[in-house]
Amino acid sequence: MPEYEPEPTEMPSVDSLCEMESSIKSLALLPTTADLDKRMVELFSQAMSESKPLPAVKRGKRVELLVAVAASLLIGFGAGSWYGSSRVDTGAMSVGVRSTEEGGVDPTSKSSSGSMSKRTGDLESNSLAEATEGSNDRPQTKVVSRNTVLSRPLWLRSKEGQMYRSYIAHTKEDLLEVDPVTQKARAVQRVTPRIVISNTPGI
Amino acid sequence: MQPGHSTRLAEIYRDYRLSLVAMATNIIGCRHRAEDAVHDAFARMVQTRTIQSTAEIVDLVAYCFRSVRNSALNVAQKHSSQQGALRLYYEVQQSANDAGVAAAFQEELIALLEQLPLEQRELIVLKVHANLTFAQIGEIQNTPLKTVATRYRRTIEELRSKLEKVYDA
Incomplete structure (x- = not known):
């Protein structure tokens, strides 16, 4: 049995504005580069360590967030991260x-x-x-x-x-x-x- | 600097980083410079002490977007924008066997989006990808809410009609 191949010019149904929105949403945004994520983690970690937390601000929570941010960015802290590429x-x-x-x-x-x-x-x-x-x-x-x-x-x-x-x-x-x-x-x-x-x- | 302020900024960066970089890339036309602009804006916000009274800032998310936007505009003033910025922040599918139609459609859509003026492309990023409200977008673009809403509806309608023309032809 021949394999069905759709016409390349076949248009997906775009009937309403919502569908148009979802079509645009299907275009995935490129992920941020590891270099930026690394710099941002460094920035936030430095800021959090420098700020003097109020008693209400639980240190555990801050550490937790920091770990979450780092984990979500899939990077770690690296010595010499400031030594970036020359642009x-x-x-x-x-x-x-x-x-x-x-x-x-x-x-x-x-x-x-x-x-x-x-x-x-x-x-x-x-x-x-x-x-x-x-x-x-x-x-x-x-x-x-x-x-x-x-x-x-x-x-x-x-x-x-x-x-x-x-x-x-x-x-x-x-x-x-x-x-x-x-x-x-x-x-x-x-x-x-x-x-x-x-x-x-x-x- | 107010304790917890940088924590909130870190959360905003984590949640909106793709849209922030896309918005900056759209303005600057260079992804590396756009990422630098995002970093610089956040560095300023993290280190600033003038926003101790965060009560003055109605919406911190919109504030972050606006800061990044201003930072990107500064960079864009110094470095001329390049063409084809959309391909610098959209991940286009490869034309595999079964994904061929979808990829062709996406290519077509990107081509149409590229024809839009910068402000409308930015509107798409902010509304569709960052999922911000019209009020937030109005604050970011310094435009009345109603204008933003109308402009957005027109942009989407325009895109739809253009897309229909492409596929009807």
């Missing part, structure tokens, strides 16, 4: 250093650069060293490898007004220093500070 030219980076300590702004505002400025607030000093100091409760440093320690995040604003997460990385190096006179070698440890800037804009 933006970071060459236009300015030296303005911002902290995240200051107050907020109406997110419905259309001016992103202005709102960023209000949200992040200007530091009193442009010194990177001073920028790392603050009255933040968060840990000041983060050990990322055997010999590298990262400072807490700093924020760099590009000329386009986008914010880039950055860190000051202190890398310890074990060197052999040879005395030119005696030719004796001795082990010394050198700490090299360098700035690490995220490739991806955003907080």
